[in-house]
Amino acid sequence: MIRYDALDALPVRATLPALTEALDGPGTAVLVAPPGTGKTTLVPLALAGLLDGGQPPRRVVVAEPRRIAARAAARRMAWLLGEEVGGNVGYTVRGERVVGRHARVEVVTTGVLLQRVQRDQELAGVDVVVLDECHERHLDADTAAAFLWDVRQTLRPELRLVAASATTDAEGWARLLGDAPVVEAAGVSHPVEVVWAPPARAVRPPHGMRVDPALLAHVASVVRRALAERPGDVLCFLPGVGEIARVAGQLGGLGDVEVLQVHGRAPAAVQDAVLAPGARRRVVLATAVAESSLTVPGVRVVVDSGLAREPRVDHARGLSALTTVRASQAAGRQRAGRAGREAPGAVYRCWAEAEDGRLPRFPAPEIKVADLTAFALQAACWGDPEATGLALLDPPPGGAMAAARAALTAVGAVDAAGRATERGARLARLGLHPRLGRALLDAAPLVGADLAAEVVALLSEEPPREYGDDLAAALRTARRGGDAYAGRWRAEVRRLRAAAAGVSAAGESRASTGTGSGDRRPAASPRDRLSSAFGGGEDAAVGVVVALAFPERVGRADGGSYVMVSGTRAEVRDGSAVGGAPWLAVAVADRPVGRGHARVQLAAVVDEEVARYAAGALLEEREEVHWADGDVVARRVERLGAVELAVRPLRDADPHLVREALLEGLRADGFGLLRWSPEARGLRERLTFLRLRLGEPWPDVSDDALHARVAEWLEPELSRARRRADLARIDAGQGLARLLPWATGEAARLDELAPERITVPSGSRIRIDYSDPERPVLAVKLQEMFGLQQSPVLAGVPVLVHLLSPAGRPAAVTADLASFWRDGYQGVRAELRGRYPKHPWPEDPASAEPTRHTNARLRR
Known part of the structure; x- marks a missing residue:
């Protein structure tokens, strides 16, 4: 009725x-x-x-x-x-x-x-x-x-x-x-009072999957407060299963209050109990599954942690995972509405009212942040590989779509134009992520359809952490387990067996008529491949399935961690069941806060043959010539993506590659690799000064400019070089001389505009210091400048004269000698004549005879 x-x-x-x-x-x-x-x-x-x-x-x-x-x-x-x-x-x-x-x-x-x-x-x-x-x-x-x-x-x-x-x-x-x-539609008339309940002390914001334990302790205390202040059941929103378990653990001693945990993995009996009226007062700890569509009877109070989980993809590391974020305003309204479905209620929000307006209005569209591989396959099967003709509120990001197409191409799901192949259509019908579909179809002939279905079922819903990080051991736990996860796993295994059988049968039928061009089958018998390449055994077979699902996450041990084919380095935890294995196929990994490496959460042990088979599309052998450890390294390398399998020295390397490696070294370690005589360093400083003061045609000799014109000033010496030692024999000064403006004739004026040395009144030729291109410096003994009224001028710039004591120490600095003779000399004379009585200290230096000798020498 x-x-x-x-x-x-x-x-x-x-x-x-x-x-x-x-x-x-x-x-x-x-x-x-x-x-x-x-x-x-x-x-x-x-x-x-x-x-x-x-x-x-x-x-x-x-x-x-x-x-x-x-x-x-x-x-x-x-x-x-x-x-x-x-x-x-x-x-x-x-x-x-x-x-x-x-x-x-x-x-x-x-x-x-x-x-x-x-x-x-x-x-x-x-x-x-x-x-x-x-x-x-x-x-x-x-x-x-x-x-x-x-x-x-x-x-x-x-x-x-x-x-x-x-x-x-x-x-x-x-x-x-x-x-x-x-x-x-008009809303329910029951009012919901908002109670702002922020933590008393600041808590750390969420990062990745991490939530500050202090916030969870605060949420538990707010639940206790709500139970004391309000009637009815309490519905508490938390971001994930782990946070629900931790808060539940802090709610002991509630007397006659029943604590229920509801999430996507909760047993059906618990889910049914939540959705039915309770015989006693309840606290329901829930993820976002309780935000909408579900009415939890008896709820009069909502406690909102203000957090949610959203998918994110780290394309650089090839990792995708959930991350904890602040819940949107829309989610907050949805959650609060749970309290007013049956009667007036209240929502306790575990953040300050001032923060509310800064929250995002709506959740981030999943198309903007998630792995788009499955979406790209759906679009390709629909006949719109670029998804440009689909009516979407938000277009898919170009970078994420490119990464998705690359993944689909690697498993043969789409052709070069992005159109779905027959194999791609088969994968789409499996109701799995394309990676897992590929593993199911390709592993079945190798390890058997039953085992392939069992392992893919484990990969499609990550097993509980208590199952451990060894996927082969987790499989055995699931087989004998009586928990809710094991029940769901067995149901999924049955579904996958049926799905794989139907899809494979259809594919074989089409292949027999010549239409299955997208399918890539092993040339050898699958069982032969398993026995010869994979060594047999269930643990090895589990690794085959994982490697086929995530070929870019196959990694080899290297210095205490694993270098994966993708180039990402991953670490196993202390005491890991898979630690110490030479090769791993990583099923689940995350990147902990503050760490540059990924951390293995779930993996299977494999060997090199499995790695070569699963990631064969990334296997290559090539010549590599580059600069490393301060010299040219030339070698022939066999690589599986970023993993080096074999390395041999390369004796007759391509000269062009050697030249590029030397240039790489000059960029990395600088032009100090060349031979720089004092004259060469001085020439560079003089040219820097002229470029600053006069501009063209005087060359720019900064590092960037010299790299840009390397062919003009370092050839042909660079082309003959093969190693670092050859660079050290190249005369940098000779090279710089090639950059002088010879064509315009200005090069002949170098010694006029920026001479290496100038003759002072005493007759000495003193070197000019151009290390500060703003103002050249002449360091000369004071007595050698007697009689000179004006400071020397180079390229329109008065030289800064450092007048030295007889001991060679600076006594005065001036760019205006006439002013110094008039105003500053007497003070210097009074200070130094007693200390250096053997040197001349005339009353009138402007008219005195310059000298580089002592008084005794002058008298002779």
Whole structure:
């Protein structure tokens, strides 16, 4: 019996006429309905014609972002109809399908919907598709919306589309769906009081997967405070499973209060318990799975940590992982709404009110931050490899798409033009990331379909940390395990066996007719390859599967860590079960805070033959000539990406490569590698001075300029050089002389404009110091300058004269000798004549005879 009392209480019911009008007219609509209004449950039932209201019978597909939400929505709708799931309402999630023959509403995950659209672009028999919680901007949901809009535009204009969410960019979605009408539902009337509860002391911001333990301790204390101050159950939002476990551990001693942990990996029994009324007061610690679509009965209080997890890709290191970020304002509204679904409530926000306005308005679209390999394959199979023709709210970043296409090309999923190959189409039908699909298909002939499915199932959902970091050991734990993860793993193994069998059979059929050109099969018998190349044994076979999934993460031990094929260096933890192995295939790695290297979380031991087989596309042998450790190194190297497999000296290296290596050395270690006589250094300083004072045609002899004109001043000596010792024999001064402006005739004026030495009044020829190009310096004994009225001038610049005492120490510095003789000399004379009585100290130096001798010498 239909529960009309519950249906009539849902505020979204008032919007049904407007929604129906929109779908009967334009055929598309954007439904904005706050949490608790019934958009996820009432709207699909009404659109399917399952409620009294004159609606014609239709088949409705509802897409939810998560499996737990899909199952919960289907159960709630079936309960509203007074039925069990599997009658008029069913659901399909990965590995589980409960759908009756005459179902009118089917709830699916967006991933399942995407697979279905790829198989049947017309979605035969489906009248309406509701994309729920589209504000979360999951990549699968964005992609499904784009494909469905394409289907509506080209194949089925009668297909009706609804984008539904509690908080969303309604205008953007309306624009995307052809200026669709926006239908808004009034929110639940129950007020939610906001309580700002920031930590008393500053906490460190999240970094990677790390959350400051001080913040988690504060969240636990806020939960205790909420229990003391407010009635009802408490729903606490935390970013991940690890944080939920830590906060749960700090909530001991709550008496009759039950603490439940709900997340995507929670056992079905726990998920069911959360979604049913509790017999006693509860604290529900949840990830973002409880933000939307799920109504947790009895909740009157929400405690919001203010954190969320989003995917990020480190293209430079070839790593992709989740990272902890501040939750958006939209997520905050969604979370707060959980407290007011059934009665007035409160939300305790664990941050300061002043910070709220600085939070991002919406979560980062996954298309902007995630690994796009699967998306790129979906787009290629759809016939739009660049995704330029897809109706997307945000275009995919060019760099991420380029990286995705490179990965797809490496596994043979797309051709040179980016179009999906037959192999690519097979991979797309597996419902796996293309990397894992490749591992499943290519490993099955080598290690057996059952083992391949088991290992890929482990890779598709990372096993709990307590399983250890050795994937082969984790496999044995999963086989004998009775925990929730092991149960999900076994279900996924069954799905993969069936999927692989179906895809392989189809591929073999097409290959036999000559159409399977995209498939790359080993030339030898798979079992022969396994016994000869991989050495046999289950542990080795596990490594084969991992290496095929992540060939760029195969690494060889090198100095206490592993150099992976990608070039990233990875470390295993102390006491690791895989530590000490010569080769590893890394399945999961992260980069801890403050470290430059990745850290291995899950890996399998392999050997060099497995590495060569799995990453064979990156195997090359080439001549390498470069500058290293202060000299030219020439060698022939066999490489597997960044991993050196074999190195031999190269005796007759290409002269061009040698020259480039020498230039690399000059750039790295500087022109000090050449022979610099005092005259050569002086010439460079003189040219620097003339360039600064006069400009062209005097050459720029800075390091950058000399590198740019190296062929003009170092040839032919550089072409004859083969090693560092040869560079040390090249006369830098001779080379610099080639840069002088000979063509204009100005070179002849070098000694006039910037002489190496000048003759002072005593007759001595004194060297000029050009080390400061702003002002040349003449250091000369004071007595040798008697009688000179004006300081020497070079290239229009008065020389700075350092007048020295008889002992060669500076007595005065001046650029105006006449002024010094007049005003400064008497003070110097009074100070020094007693100390140096053997030297002349005339009363009038301007008219005295210059000398470089003592008084005694003068008298002779």
